[in-house]
Amino acid sequence: MGDPFSVAASALTIIAAAIGATKALNETVKSYKGRDKTLGRLQGGLEDLITTLHSLQEKTSKLTHGVIEEYSEMIKDTAYHLEVRLQRIDEKMEDVAAAHRTTSSKLQE
């Protein structure tokens, strides 16, 4: 991870993957939105995250060599925080899915 260009390239790959995953999640949430307040809020969070990711992607791809060097720590940090944030969204989705399973099984009783 020493070479600033590899760092930037890795960051761009992670960002692109995160945008894809977040958009897919956004689409999934769409079908449940309205039935569940938590999901409505989650969608708001996803929209914000996608916007942040797009601006991060734009900034990262515009960085020149010297700037990349200067920012490589920040990029690594951002990628790490992004991972943590996506993990939290994952956990939230798990909670929501679990709640839905509980509700469905109660309805069947």
Ligand SMILES: *[C@@H]1O[C@H](CO)[C@@H](O)[C@H](O)[C@H]1NC(C)=O
């Ligand atoms: C997220 O989903 C909503 C519909 O539920 C859509 O209008 C919006 O464009 C999507 N956002 C992105 C960034 O894909």
